[in-house]
Amino acid sequence: MEPCCTRLAAILVVPLVTTACIGAELDAEPEALLEEAESALESDNGNLPNALTPNALTPNALTPNALTPNALTPNALTPNALTAIKDPGPNGTLSRELLRYTVGCALRPDQTFSFSWTDSSGVVRSEVYRGELGYASWWKSTPLGNNTYVQSQITACLAARMNRYGVSVRISLRNNEMTSTSTERTTFPVREGAFWGNVFSTTQAPFLRACYSPSGVARARQLQRDCAAGQLSVNPTTGATTVQQCGSMVIVGSCDTLCTNTDAEAGYYRGCLENPSVSPWVRTDIVMTSFLPPAP
Incomplete structure (x- = not known):
């Protein structure tokens, strides 16, 4: 990337x-x-750490679509959104986590989102969130609005960086809009899976979907990356093993079955079925494919 x-x-x-x-x-x-x-x-090489927990993308004090009507600056946020990111409690922690990763996906590296808040001990905390990928650099001065293409791009970026355990693991993200170097592809050769959805829409229900690359499942679980592979859970009574979803993200199956052919050079999926349970034909090309480092 x-x-x-x-x-x-x-x-x-x-x-x-x-x-x-x-x-x-x-x-x-x-x-x-x-x-x-x-x-x-x-x-x-533009590789990113992931530590966005699923809880940050489930209903909390700051919902993603609360950010779309305004520019991505503190002065433009609605009173409710501003209160959410300044909350000293657990919801405030989730709200700031979501905001930080949204800024990272949306803004460029030369853009920041800065604000301060007061914790429960009365200590003033200063936050400076820096952009990374620049999917919507103009969001700094113009509302995101109902631009569903960009909403979906940022959602895919957020989803790919989610980690059930909040464990930071360096990953390589690739899609139709990002190139990658040969060094990056060599360093991160294990294709984990693909992610897509839209959590910013104000006109439809938010959704997150993922699929797993069969060859990457074991490595993903080894690195505690379960949001594409799914978490294995053993019933203590029956001994049966089931696969658990990653928060509100729906794991729809194997990418090899649900996605179109991969890019010959970078290895990312060019597109996947948007909602396999509804239609076997409707596809989306707004997909983020994640890659992991090999086992030592």
């Missing part, structure tokens, strides 16, 4: 690009900043 900063290089001045990408000092020389940025991009 190519980091957004690489795409920005052609349209933004060097100091802005490099400072946004790597947090370089403002008084450094532009040439040095560019070299440092290119080195950071090459070594990182």
Whole structure:
């Protein structure tokens, strides 16, 4: 997956690009900043940690579609949404978690969402959430609204980064809009599964779906990545083993059966059945495929 900063290089001045990408000092020389940025991009390859828990995407004080009517800035949020992210209780923790990952998927690396809140001990906490993938950089100043394509892109990004246990594991995300380097593909060769849905819509019920790549199930469970593979649960009485869903995400089956052929170079699924239980024909190409590192 190519980091957004690489795409920005052609349209933004060097100091802005490099400072946004790597947090370089403002008084450094532009040439040095560019070299440092290119080195950071090459070594990182845009791979992302995942730790968004399913609970953050289930009904809590901040629902995803509460963010769509306004720009993605603190000053533009509705009073209810602002109260949700400043809540010192458990719902506030979930709300901030959801917001942080939404910002990461939607905004560019040179964009941030900053605010402060007061915890239960009266201590003021400052939050700065930085963009990563830039699926909707314009959301910083313009409401997301009913743009279902972008809603689905951000949802797929969020879903792919979910982890039942909140365990941070570096993953490679790939789809029709993101390129990947040979180094990234070599470092993350295990195809885990695919994710899609829409949790931002204000006109239909939110949904999350996933499918698993059969060859990646064992590695996914080894890394505690159960949202595509499903969590194995053993009945203590009968000994029967069942597969549990990942929160509100519905695991619809094997990607090899439900998705179209994979990209020849990057290995991602080009599209999957949107809702196999309803139609065996309707497909979506707004799908995110995740890849894992191999077993040691």
